[in-house]
Amino acid sequence: MSAAAPAPPRGSAPRRxxxxxxxxxxxxxxxELVLVGVIAVLWxxxxxxxxxxxxxxxxxxxLVATAPIALIGIGVTVVIISGGxxxxxxxxxxxxxxxxxxxxxxSGLPLVPVLLLSVAVGxxxxxxxxxxxxxxxxxxxxxxxxxxxxFRFVGLQVFGGSTIxxxxxxxxxxxxxxxxxxxxxxxxxxxxxxxxxLAWVALRHTAGGRHYYAIGGDAQAARLxxxxxxxxxxxxxxxxxxxxxxxxxxxxxxxxxxxxPNVGLGLExxxxxxxxxxxxxxxxGRGSVxxxxxxxxxxxxxxxxxxxxxxxxxxxxLFIGVFIIVAVGVDLLRQRRRRSA
Numbered sequence: 001m002s003a004a005a006p007a008p009p010r011g012s013a014p015r016r017x018x019x020x021x022x023x024x025x026x027x028x029x030x031x032e033l034v035l036v037g038v039i040a041v042l043w044x045x046x047x048x049x050x051x052x053x054x055x056x057x058x059x060x061x062x063l064v065a066t067a068p069i070a071l072i073g074i075g076v077t078v079v080i081i082s083g084g085x086x087x088x089x090x091x092x093x094x095x096x097x098x099x100x101x102x103x104x105x106x107s108g109l110p111l112v113p114v115l116l117l118s119v120a121v122g123x124x125x126x127x128x129x130x131x132x133x134x135x136x137x138x139x140x141x142x143x144x145x146x147x148x149x150x151f152r153f154v155g156l157q158v159f160g161g162s163t164i165x166x167x168x169x170x171x172x173x174x175x176x177x178x179x180x181x182x183x184x185x186x187x188x189x190x191x192x193x194x195x196x197x198l199a200w201v202a203l204r205h206t207a208g209g210r211h212y213y214a215i216g217g218d219a220q221a222a223r224l225x226x227x228x229x230x231x232x233x234x235x236x237x238x239x240x241x242x243x244x245x246x247x248x249x250x251x252x253x254x255x256x257x258x259x260x261p262n263v264g265l266g267l268e269x270x271x272x273x274x275x276x277x278x279x280x281x282x283x284x285g286r287g288s289v290x291x292x293x294x295x296x297x298x299x300x301x302x303x304x305x306x307x308x309x310x311x312x313x314x315x316x317x318l319f320i321g322v323f324i325i326v327a328v329g330v331d332l333l334r335q336r337r338r339r340s341a
Contacts (some may be wrong), residue, residue, distance in 0.1 A: 032288065038298060042298070046308065049309060061304070062301065063185070064180070064253075066192075067189045068267065069274055070189075070274065071191075071192050072247045072267060073271040073274040073275050075240030077280050078239055079140070081286070082215045082284060086140065086237060088125075090264040091150075091151035092122055093251060094151065094263055097249075100248060101167050104170050105164060105165075109170070114171065122246070123241045127234075127241065129237040134229075135234075163259060167257045173187055175254060212232060215229050216281075217285035218285075273299055273320050274296035274299050278290075283335070298323070302316055
């Protein structure tokens with residue numbers, strides 16, 4: 001008997017009104033439109049409260065700070081769509097940034113070799129996660145929480161108990177200065193847009209991409225349908241590692257010539273928050289990289305806005321926590337409605 005074709009990703013079909021007509025003739029979900037609206041309102045309010053917010057001197061740093069969160073979030077989106085999770089990405093940033101910064105200061109590596117080195121290290125660490133999750137038969141949260149601590153130990157050994165000083169401006173092309181922009185738009189954010197577009201096409205318009213939705217919806221059914229579940233899951237973690245390695249270069253470019261051992265701390269929380277706020281179901285089977293990029297932009301807008309308003313920085317965590325709870329609540333209500341339909 002021939003294998004059944006994998007089901008299309010949940011949420012990928014055009015939305016329809018009660019009479020059967022399409023509500024949206026373009027591939028954007030309602031939650032993504034809501035995010036666009038929320039971000040637009042926030043920008044208007046912050047622009048009125050602090051006019052400097054809408055200046056290039058504020059928007060450019062905002063987009064530069066958003067880039068690594070969004071880039072990591074794209075990889076984490078694929079992982080969560082497939083039913084997993086990766087909380088080790090902050091530690092992967094630490095290792096990749098430490099290795100890249102050490103290579104630049106000790107060996108004087110130019111831009112392209114530094115990028116390839118950081119991405120390769122990230123891919124290797126992602127491979128470790130992927131092998132353990134796909135073939136270890138232990139839940140991803142346990143595996144990646146363990147590797148979070150292991151990778152962090154490795155990264156701190158590279159630092160050697162002190163900061164890495166004298167980092168040359170090799171990665172300035174991804175920074176906040178004039179060298180890091182084209183037509184006023186940061187190169188790092190432009191690269192995120194390209195990666196997001198490629199990931200969107202791969203997930204929505206290729207059989208391999210749609211397999212991730214099928215795996216997250218029901219891994220056993222996907223396996224019976226002929227999908228190679230374990231290799232797909234392995235590839236998702238490798239992809240996340242590769243993107244995290246590139247994001248580490250963006251993080252280095254944001255700073256000065258000194259890199260501290262706390263680099264990457266908390267990035268995993270920001271990335272997962274961006275993914276969940278962007279509409280990806282934490283239980284798997286549904287999600288969008290466009291929503292993740294918008295979620296990352298919202299997360300960073302809140303953080304930057306609070307700083308510019310002079311409010312306590314702790315409020316950023318409060319607001320992001322509220323956004324996450326609301327997003328998860330909406331997702332659970334949507335799932336309950338779908339089951340009862």
